[in-house]
Amino acid sequence: MGSEAAPAGTKPRILVVDDDRGHRTMLRALLAGAGYETLEADDGDAGVDAVRTHPVDAVLLDLRMPRVGGIEALEAIKAVRPDLPVIVLTAYASVDTAVAAMKKGAFDYLTKPVDAADLSRVLDKALEFRRLEEEIRLLRERLGERFDFSSIIGRSRPMRELFETLALVAPSDATVLITGESGTGKELVANAIHQNSPRRDKPFVKVNCAALHENLLESELFGHERGAFTGATAQRKGRFELAHGGTLFLDEIGDMSPATQAKVLRVIQEGEFERLGGTRTLRVDVRVIAATHRDLEAMVAEGAFRQDLYYRLSVVPVHLPPLRDRPEDIPLLAEHFLRIYAEKNRKPVAGFTPEAMDLLVRHDWPGNVRELQNAVERAVILCLGERITPQELPPALQGAAAAAPQAPIPAGPRTLKDAERELILRTLEQTGGNRTRAAQILGISRQTLINKLKEYGRS
Structure with a gap:
């Protein structure tokens, strides 16, 4: 491990590596005049040793030295101290020389005479860069100790950037707007933000704004008093009240009506509201996280979504990349879901064949992670061996000519209708008779499944 920077409170120390004694003397004078301490070495080997044994903040490295050249010394210094800025010096204003040094990790270069x-x-730029790099390193170490986003699977660059954003926003009370296509995991991210926030011990309350009619949504959000409307036989607390002290997740907020948008804006701004049919103003302390697959900016431009609410929600925007933009995460996700469903269904499925995994990675996944999850669950249920093969994957992954998952073929002719019947009944058996789940795995509606079962006399 290399030596660290000069101790805090002392002058920055610059290592000058140059075989020309006169040039070293000139640089020492310039550096002293600028407020720097200097350390000197007369060849590349001595320079690398100095980096190992002395605290230095930056290096001035001559590229042309007789024994160990500057490029070789640069590589050795970066191996010892990757974070240390190295500024190379050359008497030849050659673009090729400069480019070669920059590719090896040099921070910048200067031509002689300097x-x-x-x-x-x-030097000012290099030391500021090093200070910022050190701040980022310490921040990442602290974030790594304090936050756990293990519930979100991914190692791709878009996901690493997402984790860094989440680690910065989680400890705050800022409202967050999560955008992304359907199936990208917006609720999972909202829950991760809550679980890594100071509110983690308080409620995490969810509302799907697209699943309820406008009047029902207002009642869900704000509650109602007895007699507020037909059927309101008792007072009921709304989700804002239930989330007091915690986090309220408003999923598919782009489907919220303008009237409800105005009331939600008031709660976010003022922290107060009234129940439906009530006159008493209630106050709550709630952090709001919203999500949508819609383009809210376009909706604002069209007048379909309040601009002031949009700005209140998007204090910290978080965008989830679609699965097709992070294909390197597909094997991780597929193996994760395989372990879950193999255990759930008590199936000894150990993995995927290379051909099956290749199909998974090459698929576009318009339904994103949710589609992949369903595909893996279906494959586990239909798998008869220890590894999932292409035959257990959905036909959409195999192309138009792909066959349906295969069962042992009995003697005698089989029609397409026979194969369909066998697949449906086997899937229903594997799901323990759960028609909704069987329909999801088969990629058909529940009503279509019921109609097919009627055909088979299994209603």
Whole structure:
């Protein structure tokens, strides 16, 4: 492990590596005049040793030295201290030389004779860059200790960037707007934000704004008093009250009516509301996280969504990438779902054949993670061996000519209708008679499944 930077409170220390004693003396004078301490080495080997044994903040490295050249020394220094800014010096204003050094990790380069103003400018920039890099490193270490996003699967660059954003926003009380296509996991992310926030021990309350009629949604959100409307036989608390001290997740907020939008805006701004049919103003402390697959900016432009509510919700916007933009995460997700459903269905399925995994990775997944999850559950249920093969995957992954999942073929002719009947009945058996789940796995509606069972005399 290399030596660290100069101790806090001391002058920044610059290591000068140059075989020309006169040039070292000139640089020492320039650096002293700019407020720096210096350390000197007369060849590349001595420079690398100095980095290992002394605290330094930056290196000025001559590229042309007789024994160990600058490029070789640069590589060794970066191996010891990857974070250390190295500024290379060359008497030859060659673009090729500069490019070669930058590719090896040099921060910048200066040509000889070195101009004092250029030297000061480049060193200031290098030291500021190193300070910011150190701040980011410490921040990431602290975030790694404090936050757990293990429920969200992914190692791709878009997901790593997402984790960094979540780690920064989770401890705050800021409203968050999560956008992304259907099936990308918006609720999972909202829950992860709550679980890594100071409100983690308080309620996490969910409302799907698209699932309820306008009047029912208002009652769900704000509650109602007895007699507020027909059927309101008792007072009922709304989701804002139930989420007091915690987090309220408003899913598919783009489907909310303008009237309800106005009331939600008031709660976010003022922290107060009235129950339907009530006159008493109630106050709540709730963090709001909203999600939508719609383009809210376009809806604002069209007048379909309140601009002031949009700005209140999108204090911190978080966008979830579609699965097709992070194909390297597909094997991780597929294996994760396989373990879950193999255990749930008590099936000894250990993995995927290479051909099956190749089909999974090459598919576009318009339904995103949710579609992949359903495909893996279906494959586990239909799998008769230890590994999932292409035959157990949905036909959409195999192309138009792909066959349906195969069962042992009995003697004698089989029609397409026979194969369909066998597949439906076997799937229903594997789901323990759960028609809704069987229909989801088969990719048909529940009513279509019921109609098919009637045909088979199994209603």
